Amino acid sequence: MSEGYSPLLAHLIQALQCLPGVGAKSAQRMAFHLLNKDRDGALRLALALEEASARVGHCERCRMLTEEAHCIFCISKRRDEGLLCVVETPADVLAIEQSGAYSGRYFVLMGHLSPLDGIGPKELGLDLLEERFRVDEISEVVLATSVTVEGDATAHILATMAQKHGIRSSRIAYGIPMGGELEFIDGGTLSRALIGRRKMEVDFNEEFSNR
Amino acid sequence: MTDKETVQLEPGFVLHQRPYRNTSQLIDFLTKNYGVITLVAQGSRRLQAGQRAVLQPFSSLYLSWVRRGELGRLTHAEVKPPTIVLSGEGLFAGFYLNELLLRLMGRGDPNPPVYLCYSLCLSDLSNLLDTSRALRLFELRFLAGLGYGLGLEQDIETGELICPGGRYRFKPEHGISIEKASANGPDIFTGRDLISLREERLDDEESVKAAKRLLKRVLRVYLGERPLSTRSVLKDVYRRGLEP
Ligand SMILES: [Zn+2]
Numbered sequence: 001m002s003e004g005y006s007p008l009l010a011h012l013i014q015a016l017q018c019l020p021g022v023g024a025k026s027a028q029r030m031a032f033h034l035l036n037k038d039r040d041g042a043l044r045l046a047l048a049l050e051e052a053s054a055r056v057g058h059c060e061r062c063r064m065l066t067e068e069a070h071c072i073f074c075i076s077k078r079r080d081e082g083l084l085c086v087v088e089t090p091a092d093v094l095a096i097e098q099s100g101a102y103s104g105r106y107f108v109l110m111g112h113l114s115p116l117d118g119i120g121p122k123e124l125g126l127d128l129l130e131e132r133f134r135v136d137e138i139s140e141v142v143l144a145t146s147v148t149v150e151g152d153a154t155a156h157i158l159a160t161m162a163q164k165h166g167i168r169s170s171r172i173a174y175g176i177p178m179g180g181e182l183e184f185i186d187g188g189t190l191s192r193a194l195i196g197r198r199k200m201e202v203d204f205n206e207e208f209s210n211r
Numbered sequence: 212m213t214d215k216e217t218v219q220l221e222p223g224f225v226l227h228q229r230p231y232r233n234t235s236q237l238i239d240f241l242t243k244n245y246g247v248i249t250l251v252a253q254g255s256r257r258l259q260a261g262q263r264a265v266l267q268p269f270s271s272l273y274l275s276w277v278r279r280g281e282l283g284r285l286t287h288a289e290v291k292p293p294t295i296v297l298s299g300e301g302l303f304a305g306f307y308l309n310e311l312l313l314r315l316m317g318r319g320d321p322n323p324p325v326y327l328c329y330s331l332c333l334s335d336l337s338n339l340l341d342t343s344r345a346l347r348l349f350e351l352r353f354l355a356g357l358g359y360g361l362g363l364e365q366d367i368e369t370g371e372l373i374c375p376g377g378r379y380r381f382k383p384e385h386g387i388s389i390e391k392a393s394a395n396g397p398d399i400f401t402g403r404d405l406i407s408l409r410e411e412r413l414d415d416e417e418s419v420k421a422a423k424r425l426l427k428r429v430l431r432v433y434l435g436e437r438p439l440s441t442r443s444v445l446k447d448v449y450r451r452g453l454e455p
């Protein structure tokens with residue numbers, strides 16, 4: 001693909017392909033765009049990449065990506081101290097933030113359990129998490145790991161750890177998406193939804209009860 | 212040029228998945244009639260919606276693929292009832308089974324008996340039967356399926372049948388030989404425990420423990436120097452409060 005290009009251009013096209021979803025063709029398009037139409041943008045991008053890769057590390061409390069010792073979620077005084085939500089990636093944190101339904105703190109595993117690849121509790125930072133269970137005053141852990149076999153296994157370990165520290169744990173509910181009609185849901189999803197079914201609290205209002 | 216192979220609705224299980232190129236996955240499957248095979252599952256654009264959800268370890272599946280040479284392409288996957296759902300401890304046991312299969316089974320060697328003992332073990336685990344016993348029975352049947360007999364029929368030196376009251380020394384790849392009643396050590400077993408293992412009974416804690424000790428020695432011979440990844444991960448898991 002990079003035949004006929006000057007060495008610097010070929011190098012750039014090659015380097016762009018480290019991005020997910022970017023193959024030779026799109027890398028070539030990006031390189032042409034940056035060099036032909038947006039040199040300023042190219043320089044800003046180069047600088048941003050250099051700075052971020054040199055300085056962004058992990059939050060010391062929750063492993064979220066940040067260039068500070070602690071991320072904004074850990075610093076904020078307005079969040080519920082008693083709630084801790086465990087997720088797999090920084091993108092999951094942002095997705096939950098956007099839902100607007102959660103106001104506690106986070107812990108980011110930075111991956112998921114994969115025993116066959118040697119990725120276990122230690123690799124997912126569970127030593128640090130255990131420390132938070134021990135030191136912080138957490139009343140509930142929300143387990144928001146992915147809805148996969150590996151995510152279930154991770155949630156199981158986390159729930160066991162929480163229980164050991166006398167902390168209640170809950171798993172985010174999963175199964176039928178909003179607007180989902182049962183006949184179009186695949187068998188795997190449906191069986192999980194049935195296994196994870198929850199009790200319906202039916203509280204009749206006095207107004208409507210027969211007197 | 213190899214011929215194109217098209218397979219429809221072959222029973223199988225996902226053993227391991229890893230990312231491949233941009234949106235695809237390379238998946239190792241255990242199939243009933245084709246043994247362990249690796250297929251590419253292309254991104255959701257190609258696979259019908261819901262297929263990704265179906266492609267989870269420990270689910271009994273029907274698989275269709277096309278293949279030319281070593282690496283095939285998955286064209287369809289659907290759940291084969293009854294649905295198997297592992298939870299808690301059973302999940303970790305399942306990962307161990309999968310690694311064992313990937314390490315010890317050659318690629319593309321059809322082995323229906325191994326497929327059968329794997330399905331049986333998963334269903335034991337999902338029915339929450341004793342995990343340790345289920346794993347030992349799997350190891351025993353799996354080794355037999357691969358053609359590795361344990362040699363628990365008779366004394367290799369005297370040729371006599373095992374007697375329940377005797378004590379025996381076990382040597383992997385050889386078999387058993389009688390010892391003094393006072394003999395002790397990691398490779399000494401009672402005749403009673405050996406018979407219980409051979410007859411797939413393992414109905415008390417003693418014999419399950421003895422079976423674990425014996426099978427571990429045998430597996431070490433076939434696994435070689437490289438330890439199982441799942442074993443070290445599981446040790447770490449159990450260290451954090453989970454009961455082994
Ligand atoms: Zn933080």
